[in-house]
Amino acid sequence: MVSQWGIKFAVHLITNHFGKIVAKVCETLLRQGPLTLELLIRFTELSKEHVKNSLLVLIQHNCVQAFICEGGDVDESRVKTQYLVLFDNILHRPRFPKFMEIVLQELDKHCEKVLEGLLRDGRLTLKQMIDRASQGASQENDSAVVADAVRENLCKLLMARYVERCPAAEVTIVEEEIITKKRGAKSDQNFKAPETTIQRVIEAAVPGDAIRFSLTADTGCNSDEETKPADINVAENNEKEQLILWRVNFEEFLRYLRDKLLIENVRARMDDGAATVVRAMLEATRNVDKRVKIENSVPLELDQLFTEVIKTENGLQMTMDRVKAYLVQLGCSSQISFAYTIDLKHIIHLARNEEVESIVLKRYGRDAYRMFRHLSKEKQFCPTDKIAESTLVEKKEAPKLLNRLLKDNYLHMEKLNVSVVGSNKQTQLLMWRVNQPLLWEYVLDEMYHAALNLSLRMAFEQEKDEEILNVPKDKITASEPLQKKYKRLQNVCLLLGSSLLKLDDALMLFHDF
Amino acid sequence: MNRLRESSPQRKRQKVSPSLTNEESILYNLIYSKKDIGIWTGDMKRETNLPVTVFNKTLKELMSKSMIKEVTTIQNKGRKHYMAIEFEPSKEITGGNWYTDGKLDTDFIAALKDVCFKYISKQKVSTLDGFLEWSKKNGIFNSEVTPTQVEDIMKTLVLDDAIVEVTSNGYGDFASIPVGRVCYKCKSNVKVKGELKYGLVPYIPCFACPRISFCSPDGVVSPRTCVYYDKWHVLEVIHI
Numbered sequence: 001m002v003s004q005w006g007i008k009f010a011v012h013l014i015t016n017h018f019g020k021i022v023a024k025v026c027e028t029l030l031r032q033g034p035l036t037l038e039l040l041i042r043f044t045e046l047s048k049e050h051v052k053n054s055l056l057v058l059i060q061h062n063c064v065q066a067f068i069c070e071g072g073d074v075d076e077s078r079v080k081t082q083y084l085v086l087f088d089n090i091l092h093r094p095r096f097p098k099f100m101e102i103v104l105q106e107l108d109k110h111c112e113k114v115l116e117g118l119l120r121d122g123r124l125t126l127k128q129m130i131d132r133a134s135q136g137a138s139q140e141n142d143s144a145v146v147a148d149a150v151r152e153n154l155c156k157l158l159m160a161r162y163v164e165r166c167p168a169a170e171v172t173i174v175e176e177e178i179i180t181k182k183r184g185a186k187s188d189q190n191f192k193a194p195e196t197t198i199q200r201v202i203e204a205a206v207p208g209d210a211i212r213f214s215l216t217a218d219t220g221c222n223s224d225e226e227t228k229p230a231d232i233n234v235a236e237n238n239e240k241e242q243l244i245l246w247r248v249n250f251e252e253f254l255r256y257l258r259d260k261l262l263i264e265n266v267r268a269r270m271d272d273g274a275a276t277v278v279r280a281m282l283e284a285t286r287n288v289d290k291r292v293k294i295e296n297s298v299p300l301e302l303d304q305l306f307t308e309v310i311k312t313e314n315g316l317q318m319t320m321d322r323v324k325a326y327l328v329q330l331g332c333s334s335q336i337s338f339a340y341t342i343d344l345k346h347i348i349h350l351a352r353n354e355e356v357e358s359i360v361l362k363r364y365g366r367d368a369y370r371m372f373r374h375l376s377k378e379k380q381f382c383p384t385d386k387i388a389e390s391t392l393v394e395k396k397e398a399p400k401l402l403n404r405l406l407k408d409n410y411l412h413m414e415k416l417n418v419s420v421v422g423s424n425k426q427t428q429l430l431m432w433r434v435n436q437p438l439l440w441e442y443v444l445d446e447m448y449h450a451a452l453n454l455s456l457r458m459a460f461e462q463e464k465d466e467e468i469l470n471v472p473k474d475k476i477t478a479s480e481p482l483q484k485k486y487k488r489l490q491n492v493c494l495l496l497g498s499s500l501l502k503l504d505d506a507l508m509l510f511h512d513f
Numbered sequence: 514m515n516r517l518r519e520s521s522p523q524r525k526r527q528k529v530s531p532s533l534t535n536e537e538s539i540l541y542n543l544i545y546s547k548k549d550i551g552i553w554t555g556d557m558k559r560e561t562n563l564p565v566t567v568f569n570k571t572l573k574e575l576m577s578k579s580m581i582k583e584v585t586t587i588q589n590k591g592r593k594h595y596m597a598i599e600f601e602p603s604k605e606i607t608g609g610n611w612y613t614d615g616k617l618d619t620d621f622i623a624a625l626k627d628v629c630f631k632y633i634s635k636q637k638v639s640t641l642d643g644f645l646e647w648s649k650k651n652g653i654f655n656s657e658v659t660p661t662q663v664e665d666i667m668k669t670l671v672l673d674d675a676i677v678e679v680t681s682n683g684y685g686d687f688a689s690i691p692v693g694r695v696c697y698k699c700k701s702n703v704k705v706k707g708e709l710k711y712g713l714v715p716y717i718p719c720f721a722c723p724r725i726s727f728c729s730p731d732g733v734v735s736p737r738t739c740v741y742y743d744k745w746h747v748l749e750v751i752h753i
């Protein structure tokens with residue numbers, strides 16, 4: 001379930017990019033969950049035409065996925081196509097510059113160009129990409145050369161998994177009860193937490209890995225049912241290839257950013273050596289598990305890890321024993337048949353804690369910060385006095401600070417009635433705890449709120465001083481007040497822009513990783 | 514010692530009771546029954562039901578006979594709190610190790626923290642025993658500082674995020690410390706490289722704003738009408 005400010009922020013982004021009508025459709029889907037076209041029209045009170053077009057825009061930009069839910073009940077409305085909004089993909093939109101930067105760093109500027117087109121238009125066929133490139137290319141360039149170059153760049157992007165085949169336009173999922181019934185026979189051990197509709201629809205829509213990143217694999221391209229390779233001739237194959245729709249694979253970018261965060265976090269907490277080991281571990285298992293949210297890294301044998309470590313400049317001087325010692329320090333002492341795995345979730349949680357703690361330090365001061373860190377570590381209810389004692393905070397001050405944290409939802413408190421030893425009197429103890437999952441959700445919501453306000457403010461600043469942006473440069477330099485105004489706008493935009501980027505790093509940490 | 518004192522109250526009380534008036538013995542017994550917790554005058558009045566003048570006189574008498582003493586409690590320094598002479602005020606009353614006259618001795622704590630922190634930053638890494646040995650050798654503390662107190666200080670430094678608790682891996686800075694031993698390491702020695710830095714969210718405009726809960730496009734304060742950007746946000750953030 002997306003939080004209230006999360007929805008507002010997403011709607012704001014869609015309004016900015018596609019206008020109010022599309023945003024209304026998007027908001028309705030965010031608030032109500034998956035809906036059929038009829039219901040969407042009813043809830044939004046928009047014309048059928050408007051809703052349909054909005055859905056097309058949202059699908060084109062990978063913000064909506066259509067699906068059919070086949071169920072046991074014969075309810076008519078259930079077998080109709082429903083539309084599911086993909087909140088995460090909306091939030092990726094302000095991250096596009098980050099994604100382009102990654103491709104520029106990892107591949108080259110030609111690939112970045114192809115990626116830019118895909119980000120701008122949402123989904124493109126190879127033919128469309130070639131057309132775009134030819135428009136920009138100079139006349140002398142042979143169109144065949146351009147086509148080859150685009151094809152080659154797309155291949156590179158596919159190899160690196162930064163681009164993927166579009167998912168099936170519409171998928172069919174089976175009613176949850178039926179799945180549960182089928183699962184009933186299995187042992188409890190194999191039971192996984194039930195997936196949400198969103199997860200099931202997304203999973204069903206993604207084509208198998210073999211064709212997802214393949215330019216040439218001949219299949220029923222945008223469909224989830226795999227067809228047998230047929231003996232079709234090359235021309236036909238080429239034609240088909242040109243019609244396949246491609247889009248950006250956000251998952252890979254997020255994984256890249258997650259790995260970066262993990263490595264830098266370990267570097268900051270431990271040292272360069274530990275960061276090198278983590279990096280090597282992630283690099284070596286890069287292609288085995290491609291998901292973003294994983295608890296542990298894929299198990300890797302020490303030999304393989306070592307080979308990866310010494311590939312890096314920092315790792316060159318490391319011995320096997322040293323690598324082992326780092327693994328122990330990283331808490332991966334438990335080996336599964338000589339293979340090591342790093343608890344990635346733990347590092348992510350540490351990073352989240354650090355972020356929340358820094359908020360506490362800034363807002364409530366050092367004493368509150370110590371108490372909060374103490375409670376985070378304890379992971380259980382602690383009485384007021386005990387907290388004050390362990391953190392060396394004045395016992396009379398402690399309740400005041402704790403109450404402030406409670407009021408702002410940073411702590412959880414419960415009252416406990418205990419009888420006083422040696423008398424029949426009862427006294428009330430206040431017990432405090434940090435409820436991490438709840439707190440993280442709350443902080444995330446605060447972040448969405450701040451992101452919305454920041455971006456509204458940015459729009460306002462630009463709008464307010466719009467005329468200055470149209471004044472020629474020499475005129476600005478000539479007049480002092482104009483220059484001052486211009487400088488201010490520049491500063492504010494720079495500050496707000498960089499703040500938004502930083503806030504977005506934090507949003508990813510709390511939502512995506 | 515304490516335990517010895519506590520085990521013989523009966524005898525003591527019997528010894529002194531004959532010289533007490535009826536009121537005195539009622540009041541004394543009440544105070545005595547509260548042991549090392551003591552009792553507030555308000556509670557005494559309520560529980561003994563003695564008229565105010567009698568009560569005050571009796572209390573004075575007991576004081577002059579050195580049978581009870583006044584103690585400061587951390588909970589309520591203004592309130593008069595009494596305890597039978599043979600008890601030492603409990604931790605609940607005094608606040609414990611770090612309290613003097615019912616007040617947390619912040620100067621003392623700060624001084625100790627400073628010494629510990631400086632030592633660790635100089636050594637890069639140290640165990641608790643290592644620090645204790647050094648302080649003993651150099652006569653850093655007078656005998657009043659116990660190993661538990663030093664441990665308390667180390668723990669608060671960890672909570673302050675000034676130092677971190679790590680286990681030795683036997684390499685580099687840890688070379689002189691057996692593998693697996695818990696030690697303390699300075700946080701500032703760890704360089705933060707790369708672009709990602711933590712804890713920057715709190716300084717972000719809007720996120721750091723105390724008015725954010727009222728501020729939305731249609732709220733009491735709105736990002737369009739906000740006046741704080743020019744006043745303090747921009748300044749605060751740029752200064753960082």
Ligand code: SF4
Pocket residue numbers: 453454457718719720722723724725728729734735736737739740741742746
């Ligand atoms: S827009 Fe202004 S008032 Fe609103 S949260 Fe941001 S800084 Fe605070």
